[in-house]
Amino acid sequence: MNTFEQFEQHESGIRSYCRSFPVIFKQARGAELITREGKHYIDFLAGAGTLNYGHNNPVLKKALIEYLENDGITHGLDMYSEAKERFLETFHRVILEPRSFGDYVVQFTGPTGSNSVEAALKLARKVTGRSNVISFTNGFHGVTVGALATTGNGHHRGAAGVPLTDVSRMPYANYFGDKVNTIAMMDKLLSDPSSGIDKPAAVIVEVVQGEGGLNAASADWMRKLEKLCRKHEMLLIADDIQAGCGRTGTFFSFEEMGIKPDIITLSKSLSGFGLPFAVVVMRRELDQWEPGEHNGTFRGNNHAFVTAAAAIEHFWTNDEFAKSVQAKGKIIRERMQKIVRKYGPDSLFVKGRGMMLGISCPDGDTASAICREAFEMGLVIETSGNHSQVVKCLCPLIISEEQIDQAMSILDKAFGKVMG
Numbered sequence: 001m002n003t004f005e006q007f008e009q010h011e012s013g014i015r016s017y018c019r020s021f022p023v024i025f026k027q028a029r030g031a032e033l034i035t036r037e038g039k040h041y042i043d044f045l046a047g048a049g050t051l052n053y054g055h056n057n058p059v060l061k062k063a064l065i066e067y068l069e070n071d072g073i074t075h076g077l078d079m080y081s082e083a084k085e086r087f088l089e090t091f092h093r094v095i096l097e098p099r100s101f102g103d104y105v106v107q108f109t110g111p112t113g114s115n116s117v118e119a120a121l122k123l124a125r126k127v128t129g130r131s132n133v134i135s136f137t138n139g140f141h142g143v144t145v146g147a148l149a150t151t152g153n154g155h156h157r158g159a160a161g162v163p164l165t166d167v168s169r170m171p172y173a174n175y176f177g178d179k180v181n182t183i184a185m186m187d188k189l190l191s192d193p194s195s196g197i198d199k200p201a202a203v204i205v206e207v208v209q210g211e212g213g214l215n216a217a218s219a220d221w222m223r224k225l226e227k228l229c230r231k232h233e234m235l236l237i238a239d240d241i242q243a244g245c246g247r248t249g250t251f252f253s254f255e256e257m258g259i260k261p262d263i264i265t266l267s268k269s270l271s272g273f274g275l276p277f278a279v280v281v282m283r284r285e286l287d288q289w290e291p292g293e294h295n296g297t298f299r300g301n302n303h304a305f306v307t308a309a310a311a312i313e314h315f316w317t318n319d320e321f322a323k324s325v326q327a328k329g330k331i332i333r334e335r336m337q338k339i340v341r342k343y344g345p346d347s348l349f350v351k352g353r354g355m356m357l358g359i360s361c362p363d364g365d366t367a368s369a370i371c372r373e374a375f376e377m378g379l380v381i382e383t384s385g386n387h388s389q390v391v392k393c394l395c396p397l398i399i400s401e402e403q404i405d406q407a408m409s410i411l412d413k414a415f416g417k418v419m420g
């Protein structure tokens with residue numbers, strides 16, 4: 001029995017196992033993972049998008065160590081703390097103000113992305129007095145009951161065992177290809193009292209669908225969606241849990257589209273250090289909960305405040321980092337296009353935006369086989385999409401060009417082995 005099998009035995013009875021990477025990792029730095037035996041892997045998964053600034057980012061690590069050494073408060077729930085104050089001040093000064101958001105407030109919602117989605121949906125329902133919510137085909141918003149109801153993937157929804165209600169699912173941007181106007185379709189359905197669609201409280205949307213297969217909405221579609229929301233008095237919730245915090249080349253995935261969602265959900269890379277942290281950012285007039293009405297024990301961990309403030313201060317006070325993400329995104333995209341041309345100009349497609357990219361394969365088995373081959377050669381990479389058909393590149397944004405080159409060479413060979 002090898003150590004990995006022993007590990008699984010120790011874990012027997014616990015439904016928490018790793019299906020894709022049969023090794024035991026011990027250390028991680030930047031864009032690299034290192035096993036107990038000392039084998040190095042390039043990380044194209046980045047903790048499912050939680051590590052945009054890399055593993056153990058030295059700037060964030062230093063800030064956290066200093067805080068710990070000074071016996072900084074760990075958890076005080078709703079108490080004011082210096083770390084909370086610093087995070088809020090930094091987030092407003094560096095992120096919200098330069099983007100002319102206007103009067104938006106931040107609410108801490110709990111440790112995970114799902115907590116933010118739940119809060120956003122609950123708030124939208126309370127504010128509008130309506131229960132129905134529009135979400136989209138292939139959308140992913142979490143696995144807690146409210147968030148799950150808005151998630152498209154039938155495999156995930158099936159885990160509830162019963163139908164989940166109060167959601168009208170609509171076709172995402174190019175679900176039917178680029179000839180079908182899905183906004184006009186929605187407008188007609190929402191304007192027609194006999195369509196059977198109750199007036200929705202909100203529309204929840206990912207600007208780039210992460211788990212759903214790297215489908216990217218265009219700026220035009222997002223602007224029309226915002227207009228549709230205004231016309232039918234629905235709140236626009238942008239779920240930026242995966243696409244936010246710089247992943248698409250700007251802090252928010254929608255910020256160059258000229259839209260202003262009413263509520264934004266953020267989590268994953270917000271702490272920048274893999275620490276659980278989630279917020280909703282909302283127009284102040286939506287902040288209609290009485291104190292204590294929406295609570296939860298782990299809202300706002302001070303260690304996450306410390307690393308989040310340090311990350312925002314370090315990476316977002318000028319546009320150098322954003323530009324580097326855009327440049328690296330281009331390099332990865334070009335390398336992907338080469339792979340497509342080489343192994344399947346008619347069956348492979350590059351998808352996504354910024355550094356949230358993937359190659360769509362003919363089916364899930366092919367994509368999984370490619371990921372397995374890549375792992376053998378030292379690249380940690382996973383699939384996404386409702387049929388797991390997309391090989392998804394979600395590397396830390398601080399990855400070096402040399403590491404991108406190595407990773408893309410591995411991916412090229414893996415495609416060659418499976419499709420060549």
Ligand code: PMP
Pocket residue numbers: 048112113114115117140141142143206210211239240241242243267268
């Ligand atoms: N929304 C999006 C867009 C996500 O990608 C995810 C996680 N993959 C979630 C919500 C749920 O976040 P969590 O798993 O932290 O609950």
